[in-house]
Amino acid sequence: MxxxxxxxxxxxxxxxxxxxxxxxxxxxxxxxxxxxxxxxxxxxxxxxxxxxxxxxxxxxxxxxxxxxxxxxxxxxxxxxxxxxxxxxxxxxxxxxxxxxxxxxxxxxxxxxxxxxxxxxxxxxxxxxxxxxxxxxxxxxxxxxxxxxxxxxxxxxxxxxxxxxxxxxxxxxxxxxxxxxxxxxxxxxxxxxxxxxxxxxxxxxxxxxxxxxxxxxxxxxxxxxxxxxxxxxxxxxxxxxxxxxxxxxxxxxxxxxxxxxxGEPAPSARIEWVEDDVESAVPVSHLASARPGSACEASVQTWPSENLLRVSATVLRSSDGEDAAMHAALSAVQEALSVRDLSFSDALFVHLFVPSMRRFAAVNAVYLRFLPAANPPARATVELEGEGTVVDVLVAMPGGGTAPRSLPRKTLHVQSISDWAPACIGPYAQSVAHAGLVFFAGQIGLDPGSMELVAGGALAQCRRCLLSSQNVAVAQQTHLEQALLWATVYVDASASDEDRAAILRAVRTAWGSGASGQETDGRSEEENLHEEEDLYEEENIHEEENIHEEEDPHEDDALDEYLVPPSFPRRTWSPALDCVVMPALPRGVLHGAAPARLTTAALACPGRFRRAVISAPAAGSGAALAEEAAEVVCAAVLRQAAEEVEKCGGMSVASCRLYVAGSVDINAVRATLAKLSDSGPSMPPLLVPATALVDSRGDPCHMLLELLAVGALA
Incomplete structure (x- = not known):
C-alpha cells in the first residue's frame, strides 16, 4: 500500500x-x-x-x-x-x-x-x-x-x-x-x-x-x-x-x-473466493554486504556473562545515510554470527543517524536485517554532526544458563488502535527478558491517528507518559514502582521552558515514589501535588462524563489485561537524564525510552545497577576546549570505574557516553583511546549530542550511562 x-x-x-x-x-x-x-x-x-x-x-x-x-x-x-x-x-x-x-x-x-x-x-x-x-x-x-x-x-x-x-x-x-x-x-x-x-x-x-x-x-x-x-x-x-x-x-x-x-433493500453483492495464495517465502535476515560501498564500520563488542553488546560506528559516508546504515548493520550481523547469534536474539537496538530527514531510506535498510516476528525494541535519534551508530544489546548463552531458553515476551502491536502508537515494522513496543523490560522510544503520537498530538512539547510529553504506561501494563510491569532508568530525548528546537516542563513532568510521573526519599529537593508530597495539578485539567471533564454515564449496575473492576501488577513500594530513585539531540522521529519535541524491573527481578533489585554520571557545565553551558575536555572526560571515566567496582560480581551490559556539542569531540575521542584501560571494564560508546541536562535540570558537558547486571534467571 x-x-x-x-x-x-x-x-x-x-x-x-x-x-x-x-x-x-x-x-x-x-x-x-x-x-x-x-x-x-x-x-x-x-x-x-x-x-x-x-x-x-x-x-x-x-x-x-x-x-x-x-x-x-x-x-x-x-x-x-x-x-x-x-x-x-x-x-x-x-x-x-x-x-x-x-x-x-x-x-x-x-x-x-x-x-x-x-x-x-x-x-x-x-x-x-x-x-x-x-x-x-x-x-x-x-x-x-x-x-x-x-x-x-x-x-x-x-x-x-x-x-x-x-x-x-x-x-x-x-x-x-x-x-x-x-x-x-x-x-x-x-x-x-x-x-x-x-x-x-x-x-x-x-x-x-x-x-x-x-x-x-x-x-x-x-x-x-x-x-x-x-x-x-x-x-x-x-x-x-x-x-x-x-x-x-x-x-x-x-x-x-x-x-x-418506499425503497426495497438492495441486492446482495457476494463474491466467493476460491483461489489460494502462496505462503510468503520465509525471509533470511542475513542481508548481504552492499557491493561497491566504500563505507567502513568500526565495531566494538562487549561480552558479559549473559549479555552481549555490539556497536558499529560509521563516522562518514560519501554513499549516503542508507549505505552507512547498511555497513553498520552488516558489521553487527557479522559480529553476532561468529558467536552463533543473530538479530533474532537482540533485545534492544539504538539507532543514531546523521539526519532524520532521510530516515525512510535508513529504515528500509533496517527492514532487510531485522526479523518480522518477535523483533527487538528500538529507539532512533539524530546525532550531533556526521556519523551513524548502531548499538545492539543481545541475550547470549553463558554462565551455565542459556538466556534464549528463558521466557521472553515481545510486545509487538502493529494494529492502529487507541491504546499506544502502532509499531508497523520490525521493532517492538517492548521486550521482557530475564527480569528486565526494554521499551522502544515513545514519541507524542496520538495512537488512533498516528499523528503528533497538538499542544507542543508538554502535550507530547504527556502522551509519551500515557503510551509508556499502557505498554507497561500490557507487559505486566509497573512504571511508577519498577522503573530503573529512563533517557529523555528532547529536540534541539525545544525552548528552555519546554525542556524544564518536560523534565518536571517526567520526574513527577516517574522520579518520585522511593520510600523516604526526596526528588529534586522537594518532598514526595509536593511532587504528588504537582502531579495532580499537571493532569487535573485534562482529566476533570473525563471524570465528569464517567459519573454522568456510569451504570449503577455496571461492574467497575478493571479487566485483567488492564490491571498493573502489585509491586512493593520501591526503595530506590530511578536514573533520569535528558539528552538534547538535533532531531527526533517525525519532528517531535520529546521522546522517552524507559526500562524497568519486572516482578521476578524486583525481589532481588541488587542484581541490576544503573548509574548516570554527569559532568556539570558552568553557567549556561559554556564551550569546553580541548584540554578541559580531556580533564573532564578522564574524571568521568575514573568515576565510572569506581561505579563498576561497586557492582561486585555483576557484568557491565551497557556503557554509553553522551557528549554535548559544547565539547571538543576529537579531544574526547583521544582521551578515550588513552584512558580506556583505566576506565570501566568496557570502553563507553561515544554518542555526540546537542546538549545534555541532568535529572535536576542542570546543563552538563557529558553524561555517562552505565548498566550492570547479575546472573539472569
Missing part, C-alpha cells in the same frame, strides 16, 4: 464474522475517518455446519451474514475455510494448510478486486492470538491493520456499542449463568446489567472475549439500507452441562426489512 499521513482516511474492509465486535470495530474505524469499502467473511467448508472449533473465527450464524451486503450496500467477499489449526505458537508464521491461510487468500482477493483498499479492521480486544494473525496476514497482503477496540475496558465497550445502536442477539452461549431458555437468542442490550452480575459472581468477560458467548448483529448504524429480522431458529445443545451449557442457534430463518421508506 502507499503509506501516507496517519490522519488521512483509509479505504478499508472489515474482517467480519457477523458479531458485535467486528461490527463495532468497523464503526470505530469510521469514527476515526476511515471509509468502509468492502466486507470479508469466512465460513465452514460444509454449508450445513454451523459451528467450527476454531480459535480464530466465529461461524455460528454464517448463513445470515450474506444479508450484511444488502444491509450496508457493500460488496461481501466470502471464502470457505479449507485449513485447520496447524501453527500453535502465539506469533504466527506462514504455515500451509493452516486456517489463517484462508484469511490470507480472502484478503488477497479483496485487495486485487479493490486496488484502493488500504486497511482491514478486526474486533480483537485482548486476544494476542487473533491480533497477531490478522497483523501477519495484513503485512503479507499490504494492508494496515486497524483494531480500535484493542485493550479498551470491556464495560465501556459494551455500554457504548449498545447505546450507539448496535443490536445483537446471543447466537451461542458457553458460560456459567447463561441458559438456553433465558439467554440464547436474547438481545444483548437487555443483558448488560446481568452480564456484570455474572462477572462479579463467576469472573469472565462482559464482552464475551473469553468465549462466554457469541452474537449476531441484526441492526447497526452501518446498516444504512436494511435491517435483519430473525423469523425462527432452533436451539442446538452441544454440551448439556448443568452449570455452563454450550448451545447455539441452528437453522436460522431470516428476512430483510428496508430502512428506506
Amino acid at each position: 502507499r503509506m501516507h499521513d496517519g490522519a488521512s482516511p483509509f479505504h478499508h474492509s472489515t474482517s467480519h464474522s457477523g458479531g458485535k465486535d467486528s461490527c463495532y470495530s468497523a464503526l470505530l474505524a469510521q469514527q476515526h475517518g476511515h471509509e468502509i469499502v468492502a466486507l470479508a467473511n469466512l465460513v465452514p467448508a460444509d454449508a450445513g455446519t454451523e459451528e467450527l472449533d476454531s480459535y480464530m473465527y466465529q461461524t455460528v450464524g454464517h448463513g445470515v451474514v450474506e444479508a450484511w451486503s444488502a444491509c450496508c450496500d457493500l460488496p461481501l467477499f466470502r471464502r470457505r475455510i479449507r485449513g485447520s489449526l496447524q501453527h500453535h505458537a502465539l506469533v504466527y508464521e506462514d504455515t500451509p494448510e493452516d486456517e489463517v491461510e484462508d484469511l490470507a487468500a480472502l484478503l488477497h482477493r479483496c485487495k486485487a478486486a479493490l486496488p484502493e483498499l488500504q486497511a482491514v479492521s478486526c474486533g480483537a480486544i485482548a486476544s494476542d492470538y487473533q491480533r497477531t494473525r490478522v497483523e501477519r496476514v495484513a503485512a503479507r497482503v499490504g494492508l494496515v491493520p486497524l483494531a480500535y477496540m484493542w485493550h479498551q475496558p470491556q464495560a465501556r465497550l459494551l455500554r457504548d456499542m449498545t447505546e450507539r445502536g448496535v443490536r445483537a442477539v446471543l447466537v451461542k452461549i458457553a458460560a456459567a449463568g447463561l441458559s438456553v431458555e433465558k439467554h440464547l437468542g436474547a438481545e444483548l442490550s437487555t443483558l448488560v446489567s446481568f452480564l456484570h452480575v455474572l462477572r462479579r459472581k463467576f469472573g469472565g468477560n462482559v464482552c464475551g472475549e473469553g468465549g462466554e458467548f457469541e452474537t449476531l448483529v441484526v441492526d447497526a448504524p452501518l446498516f444504512t439500507h436494511a435491517k435483519i429480522e430473525l423469523e425462527s431458529w432452533e436451539p442446538y445443545l452441544a454440551s448439556p452441562d448443568a452449570l455452563a451449557p454450550v448451545a447455539y442457534m441452528n437453522n436460522i430463518r431470516w428476512s430483510l426489512a428496508s430502512k428506506r421508506e
Whole structure:
C-alpha cells in the first residue's frame, strides 16, 4: 500500500464474522475517518455446519451474514475455510494448510478486486492470538491493520456499542449463568446489567472475549439500507452441562426489512473466493554486504556473562545515510554470527543517524536485517554532526544458563488502535527478558491517528507518559514502582521552558515514589501535588462524563489485561537524564525510552545497577576546549570505574557516553583511546549530542550511562 499521513482516511474492509465486535470495530474505524469499502467473511467448508472449533473465527450464524451486503450496500467477499489449526505458537508464521491461510487468500482477493483498499479492521480486544494473525496476514497482503477496540475496558465497550445502536442477539452461549431458555437468542442490550452480575459472581468477560458467548448483529448504524429480522431458529445443545451449557442457534430463518421508506433493500453483492495464495517465502535476515560501498564500520563488542553488546560506528559516508546504515548493520550481523547469534536474539537496538530527514531510506535498510516476528525494541535519534551508530544489546548463552531458553515476551502491536502508537515494522513496543523490560522510544503520537498530538512539547510529553504506561501494563510491569532508568530525548528546537516542563513532568510521573526519599529537593508530597495539578485539567471533564454515564449496575473492576501488577513500594530513585539531540522521529519535541524491573527481578533489585554520571557545565553551558575536555572526560571515566567496582560480581551490559556539542569531540575521542584501560571494564560508546541536562535540570558537558547486571534467571 502507499503509506501516507496517519490522519488521512483509509479505504478499508472489515474482517467480519457477523458479531458485535467486528461490527463495532468497523464503526470505530469510521469514527476515526476511515471509509468502509468492502466486507470479508469466512465460513465452514460444509454449508450445513454451523459451528467450527476454531480459535480464530466465529461461524455460528454464517448463513445470515450474506444479508450484511444488502444491509450496508457493500460488496461481501466470502471464502470457505479449507485449513485447520496447524501453527500453535502465539506469533504466527506462514504455515500451509493452516486456517489463517484462508484469511490470507480472502484478503488477497479483496485487495486485487479493490486496488484502493488500504486497511482491514478486526474486533480483537485482548486476544494476542487473533491480533497477531490478522497483523501477519495484513503485512503479507499490504494492508494496515486497524483494531480500535484493542485493550479498551470491556464495560465501556459494551455500554457504548449498545447505546450507539448496535443490536445483537446471543447466537451461542458457553458460560456459567447463561441458559438456553433465558439467554440464547436474547438481545444483548437487555443483558448488560446481568452480564456484570455474572462477572462479579463467576469472573469472565462482559464482552464475551473469553468465549462466554457469541452474537449476531441484526441492526447497526452501518446498516444504512436494511435491517435483519430473525423469523425462527432452533436451539442446538452441544454440551448439556448443568452449570455452563454450550448451545447455539441452528437453522436460522431470516428476512430483510428496508430502512428506506418506499425503497426495497438492495441486492446482495457476494463474491466467493476460491483461489489460494502462496505462503510468503520465509525471509533470511542475513542481508548481504552492499557491493561497491566504500563505507567502513568500526565495531566494538562487549561480552558479559549473559549479555552481549555490539556497536558499529560509521563516522562518514560519501554513499549516503542508507549505505552507512547498511555497513553498520552488516558489521553487527557479522559480529553476532561468529558467536552463533543473530538479530533474532537482540533485545534492544539504538539507532543514531546523521539526519532524520532521510530516515525512510535508513529504515528500509533496517527492514532487510531485522526479523518480522518477535523483533527487538528500538529507539532512533539524530546525532550531533556526521556519523551513524548502531548499538545492539543481545541475550547470549553463558554462565551455565542459556538466556534464549528463558521466557521472553515481545510486545509487538502493529494494529492502529487507541491504546499506544502502532509499531508497523520490525521493532517492538517492548521486550521482557530475564527480569528486565526494554521499551522502544515513545514519541507524542496520538495512537488512533498516528499523528503528533497538538499542544507542543508538554502535550507530547504527556502522551509519551500515557503510551509508556499502557505498554507497561500490557507487559505486566509497573512504571511508577519498577522503573530503573529512563533517557529523555528532547529536540534541539525545544525552548528552555519546554525542556524544564518536560523534565518536571517526567520526574513527577516517574522520579518520585522511593520510600523516604526526596526528588529534586522537594518532598514526595509536593511532587504528588504537582502531579495532580499537571493532569487535573485534562482529566476533570473525563471524570465528569464517567459519573454522568456510569451504570449503577455496571461492574467497575478493571479487566485483567488492564490491571498493573502489585509491586512493593520501591526503595530506590530511578536514573533520569535528558539528552538534547538535533532531531527526533517525525519532528517531535520529546521522546522517552524507559526500562524497568519486572516482578521476578524486583525481589532481588541488587542484581541490576544503573548509574548516570554527569559532568556539570558552568553557567549556561559554556564551550569546553580541548584540554578541559580531556580533564573532564578522564574524571568521568575514573568515576565510572569506581561505579563498576561497586557492582561486585555483576557484568557491565551497557556503557554509553553522551557528549554535548559544547565539547571538543576529537579531544574526547583521544582521551578515550588513552584512558580506556583505566576506565570501566568496557570502553563507553561515544554518542555526540546537542546538549545534555541532568535529572535536576542542570546543563552538563557529558553524561555517562552505565548498566550492570547479575546472573539472569
